[in-house]
Amino acid sequence: xxxxxxxxxxxxxxxxxxxxxxxxxxxQILDSDKYKxxxxxxxxxxxxxxxxxxxxxxxxxxxxxxxxxxxSVSITTDNFKGIDIDSLSxxxxxxxxxxxxxxxxxxxxxxxxxxxxQGLTFEEIARIEARRSDFPGLFVETDVGREYxxxxxxxxxxxxLGKITSSQLNNPELRHxxxxxxxxxxxxxxxxxxxxxxxxxxxxxxxxALGRELRKIQERPPVKGTDINLSIDINIQKxxxxxxxxxxGALVAxxxxxxxxxxLESLPSFDPNVFSMGITANAWKxxxxxxxxxxxxxxxxxxxxxxSTFKIITAIAALEEGVINxxxxxxxxxxxxxxxxxxxxxxxxxxGLVDFHxxxxxxxxxxxxxxxxxxxxxxxxKYATAFGLGKETGIDLMPxxxxxxxxxxxxxxxxxxxxxxxxxxxxxxxIGQGFITATPMQMALxxxxxxxxxxxxxxxLIKNNQSLQGIxxxxxxxxxxxxxxLSGVVNEPNGTAQGAxxxxxxxxxxxxxxxxxxxxxxxxxxxxxxxxxxxAFAPVDRPEIAISVFVEHxxxxxxxxxxxxxxxxxxxxxGQKPRVTSQDPRSRxxxxxxxxx
Numbered sequence: 001x002x003x004x005x006x007x008x009x010x011x012x013x014x015x016x017x018x019x020x021x022x023x024x025x026x027x028q029i030l031d032s033d034k035y036k037x038x039x040x041x042x043x044x045x046x047x048x049x050x051x052x053x054x055x056x057x058x059x060x061x062x063x064x065x066x067x068x069x070x071x072s073v074s075i076t077t078d079n080f081k082g083i084d085i086d087s088l089s090x091x092x093x094x095x096x097x098x099x100x101x102x103x104x105x106x107x108x109x110x111x112x113x114x115x116x117x118q119g120l121t122f123e124e125i126a127r128i129e130a131r132r133s134d135f136p137g138l139f140v141e142t143d144v145g146r147e148y149x150x151x152x153x154x155x156x157x158x159x160x161l162g163k164i165t166s167s168q169l170n171n172p173e174l175r176h177x178x179x180x181x182x183x184x185x186x187x188x189x190x191x192x193x194x195x196x197x198x199x200x201x202x203x204x205x206x207x208x209a210l211g212r213e214l215r216k217i218q219e220r221p222p223v224k225g226t227d228i229n230l231s232i233d234i235n236i237q238k239x240x241x242x243x244x245x246x247x248x249g250a251l252v253a254x255x256x257x258x259x260x261x262x263x264l265e266s267l268p269s270f271d272p273n274v275f276s277m278g279i280t281a282n283a284w285k286x287x288x289x290x291x292x293x294x295x296x297x298x299x300x301x302x303x304x305x306x307x308s309t310f311k312i313i314t315a316i317a318a319l320e321e322g323v324i325n326x327x328x329x330x331x332x333x334x335x336x337x338x339x340x341x342x343x344x345x346x347x348x349x350x351x352g353l354v355d356f357h358x359x360x361x362x363x364x365x366x367x368x369x370x371x372x373x374x375x376x377x378x379x380x381x382k383y384a385t386a387f388g389l390g391k392e393t394g395i396d397l398m399p400x401x402x403x404x405x406x407x408x409x410x411x412x413x414x415x416x417x418x419x420x421x422x423x424x425x426x427x428x429x430x431i432g433q434g435f436i437t438a439t440p441m442q443m444a445l446x447x448x449x450x451x452x453x454x455x456x457x458x459x460x461l462i463k464n465n466q467s468l469q470g471i472x473x474x475x476x477x478x479x480x481x482x483x484x485x486l487s488g489v490v491n492e493p494n495g496t497a498q499g500a501x502x503x504x505x506x507x508x509x510x511x512x513x514x515x516x517x518x519x520x521x522x523x524x525x526x527x528x529x530x531x532x533x534x535x536a537f538a539p540v541d542r543p544e545i546a547i548s549v550f551v552e553h554x555x556x557x558x559x560x561x562x563x564x565x566x567x568x569x570x571x572x573x574x575g576q577k578p579r580v581t582s583q584d585p586r587s588r589x590x591x592x593x594x595x596x597x
Contacts, residue, residue: 045205050144051198054225056158056188058234059463060575063149064158070145070277071120073128074113076137083135091131092117115180119277145276152269154237156297159187160272188461190398198225229463231260239571240265243564249551250298252444253568256543258466259457262572270294300395300402303437307512308363309535310432312450314371315360317383319478323374329353332366343369343427360485363496363511365431372430377421380429381409386472387446388456389438395459405442408435432512440550443535448546451537453479486510487540499562500536504573509536511557529553534561538569545572
C-alpha cells in the first residue's frame with residue numbers, strides 16, 4: 001500500500017515537472033519572439049523628432065519667419081494607470097480637468113505619447129525633472145515653433161500655424177499626425193503646408209522602469225521643409241502699415257507684367273505669433289468679437305462701390321465704342337435733372353465746359369453721366385467684366401474665400417429685382433455707384449491690366465510665377481489717351497490726386513469715393529463718413545507697379561488714399577535700380593488735397 005502511494009506521488013511529481021518543462025519550452029522556444037517584442041516594447045521608446053519648417057522669404061530674400069525651439073511635456077500611454085493626477089496637475093500648473101481631458105481623449109493613440117503642455121518655461125522644466133521619478137513615462141521634449149518676424153505686417157498673406165483640428169485628422173495625408181501637431185491654418189502657411197512642413201525624424205531610445213532615457217538605439221534625422229520665395233515686398237507692407245496709421249482698409253499692389261502680388265495689406269491686422277503654440281479659447285474669442293474685425297481680409301472680402309475709380313472702365317468703353325468726340329465739351333453746372341430726380345456732381349458749383357481729358361483729371365460726374373447715357377449699361381458691363389470685375393480673381397488665401405463683387409446689367413436687374421433697368425441706374429453706374437461693388441484686389445487687377453495694355457494675369461503670391469489668362473484687344477490710341485488723363489489726375493494743377501505726386505517717378509491714377517447710405521439720411525459720425533479709394537500705376541510710360549487703396553470711412557480719395565499709394569509706390573521703387581523720370585522735381589507743385597466723388 002505504501003509502495004503504491006510512493007509510486008502515485010512519483011507520477012504526480014514527474015507530471016508536474018513535465019508540465020513545467022513543457023511550459024518553459026513553450027515560453028522560451030515557441031513564444032520567444034512574442035515575449036521578446038513585449039520586452040522590447042517595455043524597454044524601448046520611439047520618439048518623433050519634429051522637422052524644421054521651410055522658411056518663407058519675400059521677393060528680395062528677406063526672411064519673414066524663423067523656426068524657434070520650445071519645450072513640451074508628454075507622457076507615454078502605458079503609464080496612465082495609477083497616476084496621481086492631482087499631483088501631476090499641480091506640477092504642470094494645469095487644472096485636474098485639463099489633464100484628464102488630455103489623458104483620456106478618444107483619439108489618443110496607444111503608440112504616441114500624449115502631450116500635456118506646450119511652451120514650458122525653464123522653471124517649469126526644472127520642476128518637472130525634479131519629480132519625474134514620481135511619474136513613470138513623463139518626459140520633456142523639444143518642439144519646433146514659428147516666430148513671425150514682422151508681427152502684424154503681412155499677417156493676412158503669411159498666415160499662421162495652429163493645432164490640427166478633428167476634421168483635419170480625417171484627411172488621409174494628416175492621419176498619422178499627433179492630436180496636438182501644429183500645421184498651417186491660414187494664408188501661405190496653410191496654402192503651402194505640405195511643402196513647408198518637411199518630414200519628421202525618429203529616435204528609438206532605451207528607457208528604464210521609470211521611463212528615463214538610458215541610451216539611444218537608432219535615429220533617423222528629420223528632413224527640413226522646402227523654403228518658399230513669395231512675390232511680396234515686405235518694405236511695401238511696412239510702408240503701408242505706417243501710412244494707414246489707425247485707419248482701417250486695404251492695399252493691393254501688383255506687378256503689371258506678371259501678376260505677381262507685391263503687397264497685400266489688410267488693416268487692422270492680427271499678430272500671428274499668438275497662434276505659434278496654439279491659441280487659447282479666450283484669445284480666439286477676443287479676436288472673433290473684436291469690432292474692428294482684424295481677422296477680416298479686407299483686400300479680398302470687402303466689397304464696396306468703387307466710386308470714381310470705375311470711371312476708367314466707362315472711359316475705356318466710350319473710346320473703344322466710339323461714342324464720344326474727344327474735343328466735344330459737356331457743360332457741368334453741378335448736376336443734371338432726370339424726371340423728378342437730380343443727379344449731382346461732386347463739385348456743387350459745377351466744372352463748366354469740360355472735355356474728355358479734363359473730365360477725368362477733375363473727375364466730373366456730369367460728363368460721365370453723358371458717357372453712360374450714350375453707352376448704356378450693357379456695354380459698360382461688357383468692359384467691366386472683361387477687366388475682371390464682378391468675378392473672382394483666382395487669388396487663393398485659404399481658408400479665406402474672396403468675394404466676387406457685382407457688375408449689374410439689364411438682365412441682372414430683371415432677374416434679381418424684378419424691375420426694368422432705368423436711365424437713372426445707368427447714370428449712377430457710370431460713376432461707380434449704385435449696384436456696382438468691387439474688392440481692392442479686383443480694382444488692383446483692373447488697374448494692372450490697363451497699365452500693361454490689356455494682358456490679364458492671374459494674381460500670384462510666388463515670385464517669378466506668371467499665368468496669362470487672356471488679352472483685352474484695346475486700341476493703342478485708347479491706352480495713350482487715358483494714360484495721359486490719369487497722369488494728369490496726379491500731376492496737373494487741377495488733378496484730384498496731387499497727394500500721390502512723387503519726386504521719384506510719374507504716377508498715374510484715379511481717385512474715388514464710395515458713398516455711405518447713412519450719410520444721405522443726415523446721419524453723422526465716423527461710421528457714416530464715405531469710403532476713400534485710389535488706384536494708380538507707375539512709372540506711367542513703363543509701369544512696374546499697379547496699386548489700389550481702400551480706406552474705410554476715409555472720406556476723400558485724393559486726400560486720404562492717394563498719399564498712402566504714394567508711400568507704397570516709392571517704397572517699392574526705392575528698392576529697384578535707379579531710373580530717369582520725365583518729371584522735373586523743380587516743377588513739382590505743392591501737394592494739394594482735393595476731395596471728389
